[in-house]
Amino acid sequence: MLLAACGSDSKSTTPAASGSGSSSTASSGLKVGLAYDIGGRGDKSFNDAAAAGLDAAKAKYNLAPGDVKELEAAQGEAEADKEARLTQLADNGYTTIIAVGFAYSNAIKAVVPKYPNIKFAIIDDNAVQSPNLADLTFAEEQGSFLVGAIAALKSTKHHVGFIGGVNVALIQKFQAGFDAGAKAADPQVKIEDKYLTTPPDFGGFNDATKGETAANGIYDAGADVIFAAAGGSGSGVFKAAKAKGAKAIGTDSDQYQSAAADVKSVIISSMLKRVDVAVGTFIDSVKAGTFKAGNTVFDLKSGGVDFSTSGGQIDDIKAKIDAFKKQIIDGTITVPTKP
Numbered sequence: 001m002l003l004a005a006c007g008s009d010s011k012s013t014t015p016a017a018s019g020s021g022s023s024s025t026a027s028s029g030l031k032v033g034l035a036y037d038i039g040g041r042g043d044k045s046f047n048d049a050a051a052a053g054l055d056a057a058k059a060k061y062n063l064a065p066g067d068v069k070e071l072e073a074a075q076g077e078a079e080a081d082k083e084a085r086l087t088q089l090a091d092n093g094y095t096t097i098i099a100v101g102f103a104y105s106n107a108i109k110a111v112v113p114k115y116p117n118i119k120f121a122i123i124d125d126n127a128v129q130s131p132n133l134a135d136l137t138f139a140e141e142q143g144s145f146l147v148g149a150i151a152a153l154k155s156t157k158h159h160v161g162f163i164g165g166v167n168v169a170l171i172q173k174f175q176a177g178f179d180a181g182a183k184a185a186d187p188q189v190k191i192e193d194k195y196l197t198t199p200p201d202f203g204g205f206n207d208a209t210k211g212e213t214a215a216n217g218i219y220d221a222g223a224d225v226i227f228a229a230a231g232g233s234g235s236g237v238f239k240a241a242k243a244k245g246a247k248a249i250g251t252d253s254d255q256y257q258s259a260a261a262d263v264k265s266v267i268i269s270s271m272l273k274r275v276d277v278a279v280g281t282f283i284d285s286v287k288a289g290t291f292k293a294g295n296t297v298f299d300l301k302s303g304g305v306d307f308s309t310s311g312g313q314i315d316d317i318k319a320k321i322d323a324f325k326k327q328i329i330d331g332t333i334t335v336p337t338k339p
Contacts (some may be wrong), residue, residue, distance in 0.1 A: 030286065031093055032098070033069045033071070033092075033094030033098070035086055037101030037103055038073045041070065043231055045232060045234060045252045045253055046205070046275065048258065049253045053278065054068070057283040069089060082099075082103070086108070086111040090115045095118050095286075096286045097118060098121045098283075099121070101125075112128065121136055121278075121282040122136065124137060124170055126295040136279075138273055138275075138299070138305055139305055140177065142300045142328050144176070144227070144335075147181065148183075149321055150181075151178070151181075151226075154225055154247060155223075157224045158186060159224060160226065161215075161225070161227070163211065164194070165196055165202075165229065165233055167198045167199075171229055174229035177336070179193070194214050196214060210233055211234060212237065215240035215241065215248075216243075216244070220244075225249065226241065226247075226248050227271070228248060228250065229271070235263075238259055238260075239263060241266040242265075248266050248268070250269070251270060252275065254308040256269075256308060256310035256311045264311065265311075271307060272306040274306070278296075
């Protein structure tokens with residue numbers, strides 16, 4: 001796992017000392033706990049987008065170290081471990097708790113009813129409804145449509161690829177949007193679709209080697225642009241693109257900004273999934289006393305998904321992508337959610 005050091009000790013599993021941060025709680029009114037998916041802070045993708053939202057809230061509300069706790073999932077852990085992680089945060093006084101990823105769905109279902117006075121949120125899942133739970137989901141298919149169009153317009157071979165981390169309904173939304181966008185931009189385009197793992201193996205979200213191997217296969221089959229919706233595994237896709245003289249598209253975060261210097265040149269865009277906005281919006285609502293339970297969808301219209309332009313490699317086609325974006329927002333284009 002790629003992990004960045006953080007002041008709140010995201011790797012620690014030791015419960016906070018009783019009363020930790022009590023002096024700052026009086027001024028901030030917030031004690032925020034965040035439970036990452038596998039890969040944690042430093043995956044340069046999904047988890048880092050959540051971390052960015054937390055960091056913004058820390059600065060906005062001047063949260064002290066004792067007001068924030070970050071924990072993360074381990075590869076291959078049991079469902080009970082996720083429940084224990086959320087329970088630990090609740091039992092140690094964190095009253096604003098965010099579970100990052102649909103993998104926490106069952107744990108949320110088990111833990112949330114036990115703590116009616118704590119406000120919870122889960123990213124990428126709306127299977128559980130509770131008066132103290134905010135379900136924060138995204139129209140990933142809309143942003144993926146736009147990068148599908150980018151891939152097709154930038155391909156010199158009329159041949160592109162999609163790599164999903166794990167073959168689940170959520171990632172199928174990325175594939176559905178990408179495939180539709182590519183075909184809208186180039187009806188003759190050939191598309192290779194590949195998933196790294198299937199449940200119960202969720203390692204496809206954090207396995208750079210699998211990502212590189214899959215990408216090599218797709219590039220060797222003739223594609224010259226690949227969209228990687230695979231979390232930390234995307235770094236392997238970028239490595240393969242560099243070696244093959246090809247191009248790639250990132251996901252969740254603006255991966256041109258976070259990638260290693262030697263692969264920046266291959267990343268022509270990223271599908272932005274504004275998990276940072278969702279996390280920040282949730283924390284703001286708790287602070288302001290305007291918490292809203294139930295499902296909130298972050299889409300193109302609300303700025304919840306988008307595409308990046310860092311590096312300038314799509315400047316020549318940006319007007320075309322913006323035109324597709326407008327058509328999705330005004331309802332002229334309806335993007336499929338299933339392949």
